[in-house]
Amino acid sequence: MWSEPYLETCCRSALHRLMLSGAAGRPPGMKDQPCLERLERMGLASQDTNGRYHPTPQGAARHESEILSPS
Numbered sequence: 001m002w003s004e005p006y007l008e009t010c011c012r013s014a015l016h017r018l019m020l021s022g023a024a025g026r027p028p029g030m031k032d033q034p035c036l037e038r039l040e041r042m043g044l045a046s047q048d049t050n051g052r053y054h055p056t057p058q059g060a061a062r063h064e065s066e067i068l069s070p071s
Contacts, residue, residue, distance in 0.1 A: 004062070005042060011035040012067060018045055018055050019063050025052035 007015065014035035018026050026036060028051040036053045039045035044059035055063065 011038055015039055015063050016067050025054040027052055
């Protein structure tokens, strides 16, 4: 049984873009801002002092298991 909160398709895409952004992170104010905020509330992303979003270790693991290696 699935035990993790569901990620909407748009938020899955935002998580993938977040991973692709690398060390630079995603800037605030992009079209995926609502998804980045949701990812942050879920503990999958964090915001640095400059307002840029970065994946957390949990976000990287979720990306690996759900986006790169879907069952």
